[in-house]
Amino acid sequence: MSLPRTLGELRQSSFSEHILLARHVKDELRENLMVRLQTGECIFPGIIGYEDTVVPQIVNAVLSRHNFILLGLRGQAKSRILRALTSLLDPLMPYVAGCEIHDNPYSPICRRCRDLLTKCGDAIAIAYLTPEERYIEKLATPDVTIADLIGDIDPIKAARGGHELSNELTVHYGLLPRANRGIFAVNELPDLAGKIQVGLFNIMQEGDVQIKGYPIRLPLDVALVFSANPEDYTARGKIISPLKDRMGSEIRTHYPATVEEGIAITAQEAWTQRNGYKLHIPKYVQEVIERIAFAAREDKKIDKRSGVSQRLPISCIENVISNAERRAIRHQEGLVVPRVGDVYAALPAITGKLELEYEGEMKGADHVSRELIRSAIAKAYDGFFKGTDMQQIVQWFDLGGEIQLADGASAKDSLQALRGIQGLMEKTVKLGVGPKDTPEAQVSAAEFILEGLHAHKRIGRNEERVFTAGEKQPKHVEKPFERDELPYRPRRPFN
Numbered sequence: 418m419s420l421p422r423t424l425g426e427l428r429q430s431s432f433s434e435h436i437l438l439a440r441h442v443k444d445e446l447r448e449n450l451m452v453r454l455q456t457g458e459c460i461f462p463g464i465i466g467y468e469d470t471v472v473p474q475i476v477n478a479v480l481s482r483h484n485f486i487l488l489g490l491r492g493q494a495k496s497r498i499l500r501a502l503t504s505l506l507d508p509l510m511p512y513v514a515g516c517e518i519h520d521n522p523y524s525p526i527c528r529r530c531r532d533l534l535t536k537c538g539d540a541i542a543i544a545y546l547t548p549e550e551r552y553i554e555k556l557a558t559p560d561v562t563i564a565d566l567i568g569d570i571d572p573i574k575a576a577r578g579g580h581e582l583s584n585e586l587t588v589h590y591g592l593l594p595r596a597n598r599g600i601f602a603v604n605e606l607p608d609l610a611g612k613i614q615v616g617l618f619n620i621m622q623e624g625d626v627q628i629k630g631y632p633i634r635l636p637l638d639v640a641l642v643f644s645a646n647p648e649d650y651t652a653r654g655k656i657i658s659p660l661k662d663r664m665g666s667e668i669r670t671h672y673p674a675t676v677e678e679g680i681a682i683t684a685q686e687a688w689t690q691r692n693g694y695k696l697h698i699p700k701y702v703q704e705v706i707e708r709i710a711f712a713a714r715e716d717k718k719i720d721k722r723s724g725v726s727q728r729l730p731i732s733c734i735e736n737v738i739s740n741a742e743r744r745a746i747r748h749q750e751g752l753v754v755p756r757v758g759d760v761y762a763a764l765p766a767i768t769g770k771l772e773l774e775y776e777g778e779m780k781g782a783d784h785v786s787r788e789l790i791r792s793a794i795a796k797a798y799d800g801f802f803k804g805t806d807m808q809q810i811v812q813w814f815d816l817g818g819e820i821q822l823a824d825g826a827s828a829k830d831s832l833q834a835l836r837g838i839q840g841l842m843e844k845t846v847k848l849g850v851g852p853k854d855t856p857e858a859q860v861s862a863a864e865f866i867l868e869g870l871h872a873h874k875r876i877g878r879n880e881e882r883v884f885t886a887g888e889k890q891p892k893h894v895e896k897p898f899e900r901d902e903l904p905y906r907p908r909r910p911f912n
């Protein structure tokens with residue numbers, strides 16, 4: 418099917434004047450969403466964990482033809498959701514060919530197209546936009562100007578065309594007009610200077626704006642969507658109230674509610690399907706990684722206001738796999754099986770994603786991260802082994818047993834050493850691993866048990882990854898505060 422190429426052809430097509438004139442962007446989003454609701458199709462494929470919370474609210478906002486804002490901490494898929502709105506746009510949208518702001522051929526708003534329409538009428542050429550081309554996104558920063566966002570008077574354009582500076586033809590359009598008849602997303606809205614917010618509001622409200630003092634009329638057709646950190650957004654004075662008032666819906670996003678959901682998101686987003694080596698990621702390794710993020714979100718040493726992004730477990734698992742890959746390549750093993758030891762090797766993927774509070778800063782990101790990993794291991798271990806009798810294994814270490822499990826050691830060598838620990842290998846059955854499984858899988862499972870015992874302080878382990886007996890220190894008694902002071906000496910009374 419060939420598409421209409423002129424306005425005359427367009428009139429005779431399914432993009433008739435009657436249809437296209439009445440179909441604003443928000444109508445388009447609404448109508449396509451209604452179809453999707455009727456067919457029961459997934460509304461935002463790939464958005465996990467929001468099915469019962471965020472998605473219904475977005476659906477309502479779109480049905481209400483609202484401009485809306487997503488409030489949430491970093492790494493809560495806000496930009497992703499906003500981008501997914503393009504899937505609710507028509508596959509193709511006709512506009513006046515060559516128009517910078519993608520004018521509707523039946524009612525152009527820019528001067529150029531209006532002049533063109535008078536001159537050429539139905540012979541005007543038509544071009545088309547895909548949904549992706551109709552989405553414009555801007556990360557707000559304090560240095561964004563009216564020129565960036567709305568436009569500027571271009572003196573060179575004026576001189577060349579012999580126009581007055583105030584002539585509309587001399588305007589160099591900014592991002593918002595270029596999003597005309599599409600979706601315009603502003604991320605981190607509160608970082609936008611007050612003056613720019615006013616400009617944005619005027620466009621939303623009145624369809625006109627002043628550029629360098631010249632009033633320019635721009636009745637744009639745009640679906641405006643925003644994102645912000647909730648604390649910044651609600652802080653007094655960060656958002657001008659008329660703009661806030663124009664926000665139809667305010668929707669809160671959140672981190673995954675359960676570890677299972679977190680694992681599903683991480684599995685979807687992380688780069689795991691790599692070329693070459695066969696990969697098996699044990700369930701408990703996934704869980705440990707996910708629980709690091711969960712533990713970090715609870716930890717008081719970490720800044721609550723900035724949150725802990727889902728990108729932490731995603732980068733972490735990628736690094737964990739790489740460390741396991743490195744080991745497999747070096748020892749020419751056919752199978753890549755990550756171990757808990759690989760999680761410690763993935764610290765570079767963790768430390769940079771934690772915004773530390775004062776107490777955390779004092780301890781250092783490295784130390785805080787190790788603590789988080791350890792508590793994640795303890796929790797994951799409890800899920801599999803709570804109540805399991807591990808006395809025999811602990812005893813082996815208490816009797817002087819030692820084993821080194823370097824993360825670079827081959828599975829064969831490590832397995833041989835692990836088999837020497839009485840009572841250990843049979844416990845891996847609880848992880849779904851038995852003596853018939855590959856050495857790579859068996860070592861990973863057994864190491865998880867030892868790491869779990871270490872996380873619960875039942876056995877010891879040093880920096881070189883040598884597992885030993887736990888310190889059987891006498892219960893540490895908090896010294897009373899005064900003991901640190903000098904012994905009390907009664908002052909000799911005067912006189």
Ligand SMILES: [Zn+2]
Pocket residue numbers: 513516517518519520525526527528529530531
């Ligand atoms: Zn135009």
